[in-house]
Amino acid sequence: MPDVGDVVTAQLLVAPYDATTTATLAVTAPDGTVSTPVTSTVDSGQTWTAPLTYTAAGVWLLRWTVTGTGASVEIEQVSVAPTPGAGLTGRSYATTTQLANQLQAAPPLDAVRQLADASKSLDDALLTAVYDTDSAGMPTDPDVQAAFAEAVCAIVDWWDETGDELGADGDWQSVSAGPVSMSRGSNSISAQPVANGYLPPRAASALRRLPSEKLRLGVVATPW
Template sequence: MAYATEQQLIDYLAPDPAPANAAKVLDRASDDIDGLLIGAVYDTDADGMPTDPKVQAALRKATLAQAEYLVSTGDLTGAQRQWRSVRLGDAEYTRATTGTEPGRIAPSALQALRVAGALNRWVVTW
């Protein structure tokens, strides 16, 4: 289940149109955000959705930013990140990357989670 609705994506992307596969994009974006939150602790309902309105808002904002990124790159599967440069005849396309792996997560999605305090990287012991 996605952390944002299709209508929220339409509103977020306006005036640009939402993609025809908006539900799929939101599901993929939510999965990407889940991958960042492994080990995060927050209350959820029976469907695994957060119950705290602040957590809901942070995950929705990050998901919408990630969905926008997926739409703008046109790369839902991550297959395009397997290359840095492509040449077709006289045309050449080079994708800018940082680090060893091209970016899978939108910088704005990471920022939304950082600001919300969801990407703390420390160990809590009892």
């Protein structure tokens, strides 16, 4: 799979072919822009090539049109990966170095995205929590910064252990509503309630170790 910025040579083999064979290429970028790179052949019409640069992530459409002998239309879709970390929004409370140190292992290649997503999960859990922040909403107390980094790394580690990054969860055997009724798998290790959300046990513990004057969580429900 190519990445953004890759320069490639698009290629088409034509059969049958002869001196009347001509091939042109129309390239549709993910945003709908169409370009027509110059095509050429070095073997009298059997092999056609064109230079192509993938300038954006997404699905590219390559449409070859062959006229003359071997006339046909060939369509190829190419999925292009983004530059790692590109397109991520929001803040992250931990770095990939902190994650590697906490895991005592090499972090996953998409660690930047996972840390950003885990930071959003932490924000959801601490929606009504009170702590000192700067103008960007980042904690200013070193102890809170360290606890948030530990918690976020614990969330990523939890996702790796459970395979439930999306929260679809195998933790609940049944769920119903009106009135609410939930049952938990007897062998599962459940996330724990903290303030307004649920966090993995180690993430919750990192926050609970902070003194109340640095992080006020409000009423913390008793873990089940």
